[in-house]
Amino acid sequence: MNTVILSASNEDIAFAASLINKGEVVGIPTETVYGLAADAMNEEAVKKIFKAKGRPADNPLIVHVSRFEMVYDIALEIPPLAHKLAERFWPGPLTMIMPKSDKIPDVTSGGLDTVGIRYPSHPVAQALINISDKPLAAPSANLSGSPSPTNCARVYEDMRGRIPAIIDGGECDVGVESTVISFEDGGIRILRPGKISVEDFLTVTDKVYVDKGVLAQLDADAVAKSPGMKYKHYSPKANIILIDSEVDAFKNYVSQNKCENTYCLLFDESEAVAGVGFLTYGVTSEEQAHYLFERLREFDEMGAKTVYARCPSKDGVGLAVYNRILRSAGFNLIKL
Numbered sequence: 072m073n074t075v076i077l078s079a080s081n082e083d084i085a086f087a088a089s090l091i092n093k094g095e096v097v098g099i100p101t102e103t104v105y106g107l108a109a110d111a112m113n114e115e116a117v118k119k120i121f122k123a124k125g126r127p128a129d130n131p132l133i134v135h136v137s138r139f140e141m142v143y144d145i146a147l148e149i150p151p152l153a154h155k156l157a158e159r160f161w162p163g164p165l166t167m168i169m170p171k172s173d174k175i176p177d178v179t180s181g182g183l184d185t186v187g188i189r190y191p192s193h194p195v196a197q198a199l200i201n202i203s204d205k206p207l208a209a210p211s212a213n214l215s216g217s218p219s220p221t222n223c224a225r226v227y228e229d230m231r232g233r234i235p236a237i238i239d240g241g242e243c244d245v246g247v248e249s250t251v252i253s254f255e256d257g258g259i260r261i262l263r264p265g266k267i268s269v270e271d272f273l274t275v276t277d278k279v280y281v282d283k284g285v286l287a288q289l290d291a292d293a294v295a296k297s298p299g300m301k302y303k304h305y306s307p308k309a310n311i312i313l314i315d316s317e318v319d320a321f322k323n324y325v326s327q328n329k330c331e332n333t334y335c336l337l338f339d340e341s342e343a344v345a346g347v348g349f350l351t352y353g354v355t356s357e358e359q360a361h362y363l364f365e366r367l368r369e370f371d372e373m374g375a376k377t378v379y380a381r382c383p384s385k386d387g388v389g390l391a392v393y394n395r396i397l398r399s400a401g402f403n404l405i406k407l
């Protein structure tokens with residue numbers, strides 16, 4: 072299959088919408104990461120997403136809408152708090168899990184009786200939903216297990232020959248995937264952290280639980296509240312080791328443990344260790360979220376075998392950065 076790159080022009084978005092309406096899969100930009108979109112209510116189309124990604128069939132997809140009213144067709148029941156959260160955070164990087172209606176096929180929800188719903192703020196994603204007039208199922212546009220793509224070139228790298236088209240909408244703003252929440256006990260539980268943070272939710276409800284799976288590896292026999300948590304994620308080929316320490320201790324540790332093809336992932340270049348190559352991912356949590364996945368892919372291109380990474384702050388969107396980097400490190404965290 073030939074994979075064409077489309078622009079974000081009206082003509083190209085209309086063409087992408089015609090592909091969606093024919094039951095095809097299209098790579099699309101969102102404000103978080105790129106997605107692989109298809110008609111959420113078309114079983115055959117959704118199956119093509121799973122095939123293109125090599126994704127396990129029990130890992131459910133998020134359904135994307137372009138106005139709140141579309142939720143009435145997708146969810147069986149809408150918790151009162153969902154209205155409040157939508158008012159405050161939609162359109163934006165928040166996915167809310169609700170009981171699913173019969174219109175959503177089991178393939179889309181990975182066999183669960185719930186469905187994750189998100190109203191993205193990216194104008195191209197919104198336009199495609201509006202013009203195709205379909206809610207779009209869309210996981211991140213990477214091959215299953217790889218870091219999520221934050222620009223069109225990375226989507227092409229993974230999806231070339233697997234999907235008919237990708238819309239190039241430039242670099243994604245946020246850089247990590249949406250916050251995924253479920254409703255519990257009159258409040259919410261964060262299953263996957265993202266840009267909408269604990270602090271943000273606390274302005275709307277005082278019951279905010281952070282799932283154990285966000286900060287630690289689930290026991291082998293534990294039931295994951297979000298199936299995505301049980302899979303190895305965001306893994307580059309390099310062996311990432313997360314080091315939680317002050318900068319001097321970090322530098323000492325790296326100089327004593329460096330070998331061939333060792334690199335560092337730093338906040339900024341002042342932290343460089345003599346004789347060891349590095350990339351930086353920024354000093355603020357927002358910058359770190361924006362650059363993390365791209366840096367992980369760059370380390371692979373550089374042939375990195377071991378990467379010692381500075382441990383990010385867990386405040387705000389930092390919790391999402393920490394969650395993704397911890398997973399990419401296979402939970403290999405060293406405290407000095």
Ligand code: TXA
Nearest residue numbers: 103105106131185186187210211248249296297298299
């Ligand atoms: O920002 C995003 O959310 C991006 C863009 C494209 O919108 N999408 C995305 O989708 O990250 P994906 O499929 O890569 O990640 C969705 C996560 C998975 O971990 C999945 O297990 C979880 O959300 N999830 C989806 N539906 C769920 C449900 N009904 N119950 C529990 N977890 C669910």
Ligand code: MG
Nearest residue numbers: 210211219248
């Ligand atoms: Mg994903």
